[in-house]
Amino acid sequence: xxxxxxxxxxxxxxxxxxxxxxxxxxxxxxxxxxxxxxxxxxxxxxxxxxxxxxxxxxxxxxxxxxxxxxxxxxxxxxxxxxxxxxxxxxxxxxxxxxxxxxxxxxxxxxxxxxxxxxxxxxxxxxxxxxxxxxxxxxxxxxxxxxxx
Amino acid sequence: xxxxxxxxxxxxxxxxxxxxxxxxxxxxxxxxxxxxxxxxxxxxxxxxxxxxxxxxxxxxxxxxxxxxxxxxx
Numbered sequence: 001x002x003x004x005x006x007x008x009x010x011x012x013x014x015x016x017x018x019x020x021x022x023x024x025x026x027x028x029x030x031x032x033x034x035x036x037x038x039x040x041x042x043x044x045x046x047x048x049x050x051x052x053x054x055x056x057x058x059x060x061x062x063x064x065x066x067x068x069x070x071x072x073x074x075x076x077x078x079x080x081x082x083x084x085x086x087x088x089x090x091x092x093x094x095x096x097x098x099x100x101x102x103x104x105x106x107x108x109x110x111x112x113x114x115x116x117x118x119x120x121x122x123x124x125x126x127x128x129x130x131x132x133x134x135x136x137x138x139x140x141x142x143x144x145x146x147x148x
Numbered sequence: 149x150x151x152x153x154x155x156x157x158x159x160x161x162x163x164x165x166x167x168x169x170x171x172x173x174x175x176x177x178x179x180x181x182x183x184x185x186x187x188x189x190x191x192x193x194x195x196x197x198x199x200x201x202x203x204x205x206x207x208x209x210x211x212x213x214x215x216x217x218x219x220x221x
Contacts, residue, residue, distance in 0.1 A: 116218060144173065144192055
């Protein structure tokens with residue numbers, strides 16, 4: 001299950017929780033990625049909408065993919081406003097040896113960017129502005145524009 | 149009736165329409181100026197499963213979701 005935070009992720013407690021839950025299960029590697037909101041273009045925060053039912057399906061598929069390689073996946077994401085210099089996304093992959101975790105982390109994060117049903121907004125002067133130019137159409141987009 | 153929901157930045161309340169296939173639904177949505185501009189780059193889910201064919205049959209009570217371009221993280 002994806003952990004959803006209202007607002008920023010408490011990174012310290014999350015990473016120590018993940019480590020604490022798995023370090024004695026004989027995984028030789030824990031690889032983490034934490035995404036932190038940068039100060040740029042005068043934004044105060046980023047803000048996120050999530051469509052949970054499809055996010056959960058997408059995540060479970062990735063979990064199964066990693067299980068086949070003997071690896072374990074954990075993920076957290078924020079909903080709502082996340083101020084600059086706080087974090088909105090975290091994931092961890094545990095694997096018996098380092099190579100699987102290092103390789104799969106990149107593949108997972110790239111697919112996350114392209115296909116996880118999450119929408120991003122810049123927050124400027126308290127207003128949410130959809131980050132259209134940084135967003136990617138999901139696989140299969142445009143179906144309803146076809147036809148007659 | 150089929151329920152259509154518009155996710156994320158589309159920012160429109162759900163509507164109920166009469167459509168027996170996705171192709172029929174597409175024709176209805178193309179006439180809605182507020183929605184039409186999103187069709188080109190939105191993915192489509194029926195009852196929370198992403199779909200790829202306009203021929204797909206819709207049954208009364210189905211829920212269709214439009215998912216515009218995403219950007220997590």
